[in-house]
Amino acid sequence: WSSATLALVFAASVTGCGGSQPAAPASPEAGAPAKIGVVSYLTGGGAAYGEAIKQGLELARDEINTQGKVKIELIFEDSKGDKNEAINATNKLIHKDNVIGIIGPTLSGEMFAVGPIATQAGVSIMGTSTTAEGITDIGDYVFRNALPESLAIPHAVKKAQEKLGLKKVAVMYSNNNDWAVSGFKTFEQAIKDNGLETVAVETFADKDTDFSAQLTKIATLKPDAIMIAGLYQEAALILKKAREVGITVPIVGNNGFNSPQLIKAGGAAAEGVVVASPWFPGKNDEKVKQFVAAYQAKYNKEPDQFAAQAYDALYIMAAGLEKAGTTTDRKKLRDSLANVKDFPGVTGKFAFDAKRNPAMDVTILVVKDGQFTELK
Ligand code: 1QQ
Structure with missing residues (x-):
């Protein structure tokens, strides 16, 4: 492929996307990996x-390629966490690299920006x-x-209420982050469903560094917990400031x-933090143990939730590719992905529901001695 041909293919696929959904135009030689x-x-x-997501994906890629059923x-x-960067990246991957599918982006706000582009081009995109x-x-x-989070947050709130005997709570959220706004609404509903009283709702923005006004106000209202x-960047600063006031x-x-x-980043201020997760590295499961050991050997640290979900995502992609029989x-690929069922991942047994959600x-986790541990 000369760059002139590539440029032509690029132009053709850009101009030719009026509702039609062309297959990836590259016709790789036999045995070429799926991009x-x-x-x-x-x-x-x-x-x-x-970074965690990248490491989880790279570990999975190396294992999948060694197993040899499909090559990836x-x-x-x-994306730098930026919607416009995510849009440029997605367009490049679809029209220039001719990928068969996309994993990412990291933030929900980015997905709201690029999901429609991938859908229009007929390219599966998996967050x-x-x-x-x-x-x-x-x-x-x-x-x-x-x-x-509509599944995760209600569990966290319920468990926190049971274990910590909460009655009144304060809520804080970033109001310029689509995901945090959605999380706030889910918290609100869960607070209501559990019969808790909200004594304050305070907002901040991504990249803020000063939270003293909000926390000083919350301190005077004496809630039993803050949701x-x-x-993490803003959250760690909020935790520290909260302890300070x-x-x-x-x-x-x-x-x-x-x-x-x-x-x-939060240090001692993070002790006692409660959060819901599908991932717990201490799980007594053979698959989890193997993954944790392989990750530790490769990166010299324990995988976190983001690495674990990315690792599972690439295996799910590989299962979809194998069933689709195409690169x-x-x-x-889209149709075979939609049918992935009973996939045994490190984050548990996995299947897409009819709406392509998992x-x-x-698991409800609590930070204890600087570690996420299970809150039983
Ligand atoms: C989202 C999230 C973030 C915490 C990902 C890093 O859950 O944006 O949906």
Whole structure:
């Protein structure tokens, strides 16, 4: 393929997308790997999420390629957590790299921006960490193996109430992050369903660094807990400030809290944080133990939830590719992915439901001695 031919193919597929959904135009020589694009938050304030995702995917890719049933080439693009970067990355992967499918992007807000593009082009896109309400409503090509927060948060709130005897709570969320806004609404509903009283709702924005006004106000209202929807960068600063202004009550977080980076940055202030996750590395399961050992051998650290879900996602893609029997037919891949059932992943037994959302189990975790441990 000369670059001139590639440019022509690119132009043809860009101009030719008026509703039709062409297969990936490349016709690779026999035995060529299936090209999977990855859009991930690899640099910037949330890079620990994307880095974990990248590592989980690379470990899975190496194992899958060694097993040899299908061969996968991953093409990584950095979205920097930015919707426009995610859009550019997605267009490049679809029209220039001619990928058969995409994994990512990392943030729900990014998926709301790029899901329609992938759907229009007829390219399956699977979020491994996109947990907001409504993700798969974007279109028939949008999948996720990320545990939706509509399933996770109610468990966390219920368990926290049972274990910690909560009556009144305060809520904080980032109001310029689509996922955190969705998380706030889910918290609100769960608070209501559990008969709790909300004494304050305070907002902040991604990249904020000063939370003293909100927390000083919350401190005077003496809630039994604070529920927070935010990414680890802001969440860690909120935890520290809360302890500083004398708030010692437990904090319940949403999916942003599932990165060990929260504990690293929050230090002692992260103790007692409660969060729901489909992943627990201490699980007594052969598959989990093998994954944890292989990850540790490769990266010299324990895999987190984001790595585990990405690892499972690539195996799910591989299962879809194998059943579809193609490395280029995007529609066939979509249809075979939609039928993935009974997949045994490290985050549990996995299947897509009719809306391409996962059905999976939830564990409630609490930070104890600087580690996520199971809250039983
Ligand atoms: C989302 C999330 C974030 C925490 C991913 C890093 O769950 O944006 O949906």
